[in-house]
Amino acid sequence: MIDLHSHSNISDGLLSPAELVAHAASHGVRMLALTDHDDIDGLAEARLAAKVHGIQLVNGVEISVTWKKRTLHIVGLNIAPENEALKNALSTVKHGRLERAKLMALGLEKAGIHGSFEAAAANAAQSILTRMHFARFLVERRYAKDTKSVFKKYLVKGKPGFVDHQWMSLEAAVSLIVNSGGEAVLAHPGRYDIRRTNMLLLLEEFRALGGAAIEVVTGSHTPPQFIEYAKYAQLFGLRASQGSDYHGKGISFMEMGRLPALPSNCVPVWQNWPQMSEMLVKA
Ligand code: AMP
Numbered sequence: 189m190i191d192l193h194s195h196s197n198i199s200d201g202l203l204s205p206a207e208l209v210a211h212a213a214s215h216g217v218r219m220l221a222l223t224d225h226d227d228i229d230g231l232a233e234a235r236l237a238a239k240v241h242g243i244q245l246v247n248g249v250e251i252s253v254t255w256k257k258r259t260l261h262i263v264g265l266n267i268a269p270e271n272e273a274l275k276n277a278l279s280t281v282k283h284g285r286l287e288r289a290k291l292m293a294l295g296l297e298k299a300g301i302h303g304s305f306e307a308a309a310a311n312a313a314q315s316i317l318t319r320m321h322f323a324r325f326l327v328e329r330r331y332a333k334d335t336k337s338v339f340k341k342y343l344v345k346g347k348p349g350f351v352d353h354q355w356m357s358l359e360a361a362v363s364l365i366v367n368s369g370g371e372a373v374l375a376h377p378g379r380y381d382i383r384r385t386n387m388l389l390l391l392e393e394f395r396a397l398g399g400a401a402i403e404v405v406t407g408s409h410t411p412p413q414f415i416e417y418a419k420y421a422q423l424f425g426l427r428a429s430q431g432s433d434y435h436g437k438g439i440s441f442m443e444m445g446r447l448p449a450l451p452s453n454c455v456p457v458w459q460n461w462p463q464m465s466e467m468l469v470k471a
């Protein structure tokens with residue numbers, strides 16, 4: 189009933205912010221964070237819809253970060269959407285994504301695939317440009333059978349459509365989130381290609397920078413990883429978050445409203461949130 193990671197078509201999800209909130213409500217979610225990639229433009233619409241459906245909306249964002257040459261995702265929860273520094277930084281990222289998309293299209297062009305920039309941009313409409321928008325075009329053109337195989341063939345490191353993009357630093361992302369009144373959460377740690385030594389370094393650094401929590405239960409983790417990352421959270425005194433990472437039917441890692449409970453040794457990230465008492469009052 190608490191889902192703190194989801195995407196609308198403001199980034200690479202399929203549903204509009206209002207549709208996403210309605211979907212969440214109809215699947216039993218009582219508290220939802222909208223966490224679009226590098227964009228907070230969907231929050232106002234989601235907030236209105238949340239009022240209509242009687243669910244708690246948490247203002248969120250999922251910021252792309254480069255750490256030791258790897259791309260990581262940092263979720264910000266309870267950020268202030270009107271915060272100028274945050275808005276400015278995200279608009280810089282949006283511009284960077286546009287430049288990256290042009291380079292991706294160039295790479296695909298060299299592999300004999302034409303018109304991908306225009307198609308991805310059309311798929312993205314008003315939203316930011318992500319690899320997912322290229323993936324949809326490539327699947328439509330039958331370059332691969334589904335999103336998963338299209339990523340493998342064209343959009344990951346070493347493939348024609350991949351561009352080694354420089355995202356924000358971990359420090360910048362955490363401080364933007366914290367300075368806008370939010371809490372920083374390391375998204376799906378089990379998805380990164382990081383061995384234990386580096387994971388320990390990352391968590392140490394993340395906590396020292398002011399990070400609050402790590403995702404323990406997520407659509408990207410297996411049940412053994414729930415246990416593994418609950419231990420990491422405990423080890424570092426970090427709280428634990430949970431979220432489906434829902435993107436829409438067919439491309440989501442998990443349907444909404446089906447998250448298992450956090451392991452019992454976790455301190456939930458929402459423990460002291462004012463939204464919790466509001467939700468319980470309504471229940
Ligand atoms: P971007 O932030 O533009 O690099 O796009 C990354 C997005 O593409 C992620 O948020 C996922 O939603 C999606 N994605 C990344 N890797 C894969 C994959 N192997 N299969 C399916 N979707 C993926």
Ligand code: MN
Nearest residue numbers: 195200225435
């Ligand atoms: Mn995504």
Ligand code: MN
Nearest residue numbers: 250261375376
């Ligand atoms: Mn992510």
Ligand code: MN
Nearest residue numbers: 193195250433
């Ligand atoms: Mn996500």
